[in-house]
Amino acid sequence: MSVPAVLEASGLCVARGGRGVLNDVSLNIKTGTVTAICGPNGAGKSTLLEALAGLVPLQSGAVLLGGRALAEIPALQRARQLGYLPQAAEIAWDVAVRNLVMLGRMPHRDADHRIVQDVMKALDLLPFAARPVSQLSGGERARALLARVLAGTPEWILADEPLAALDIAHQDNLVCHLRQAAKGGAGVVLVLHDLALAMNHADRIVVLDEGRIAADGPGAAALAPAIIRRVWGVECEWLGSQGRFALSTGPAR
Template structure:
């Protein structure tokens, strides 16, 4: 059996004298769409940043059996793409040029754009529905449009592992489904996706596995129907939920705070 695309063991993060994430184990295999849920302050963003190498942590991270500590920054960026929350852009560049920045890990800054780069950018913009505003300055776009440009940029990297922190934030209902479909397609094409999602119903509908984080510790890593039982939702999120059936899936419907 081949090694997981990402295997993180005993990940702990301490910031400002506080433990934010404690002893977390995360495995992502090819073809998996995994969703990370938890209440505000549970440590979800910090865990993603630790896996991406953006904050110091204890523990080990491996990519297909190779320790992340042996990889250069460029090698790591070819294996893992990270989509932060917020979708803010500092430079007033055309959206198409922003997406093309996703190809940076594949060449040095002075290399000309090649056919593979152009094909990757075009495919990413096609999948995310951003080609129509490729020439528009990214800072002039709506929040939802910027979110899709940001997603296109990480897809253009063509990394095997994609970490997405609240990728559906600021999106209308239709584009929430569009983005989740894109992420699931990226996983089913042979990659692996770990996404932070606050909408429990959306998470349950798309996840192959759900990881539940509470106060920095993983308390569940299971199929959605098991991970998000009404009892666990009440205990961790402080809300009452009913389970409803959508097709063959059991999906939580949040009713009221407890």
């Protein structure tokens, strides 16, 4: 079995507009796993994902990919290894879905039709291949955007809220694909607001609170009711069983 690659954040500090967004965040993520980053609004989840993708200037600390600082890796090589899906990605022009997905091949400087076709088939996008993106539903659009990332066959998939606009069937389908990608050796890092999705599908959950790591570990530990109460200020309990948890929130009984 091959040795997993590592994406490592060490002592990350990031400020935006003079305000510290990430404070001394250290993480060590391995390929072959699904990691969810959770936290309340403004906790720094998206910034952490951008930092892992090498897209924000760091005040201090470093992100290392396979032991090498991201900043030292040439942009195209980095792009082939790290696939990044931003939150609420806007699509500037009304391109057809197939052309949108083909953009994922840009880091490879090729137009590998077979890979694009496979990804579109896997994400149930072939029926819309020629459709302009303006004519897609929110869910179809979210799948097309994720397909663009997958078409680059990156070693790491860093996605910010990829499941937010999807119905439960497509959420399930997409999570399966992301899990499959992880099984196939990719490192999957997702920013998720839905704690139940994180609990049920992530191997590891990193909880951020005000730019610091509040909890880190498997779902049962990182999203224990006591931690949710402390970080989100919400009383809750987990219902159901392994892989089918649902979060019940409300005033304490």
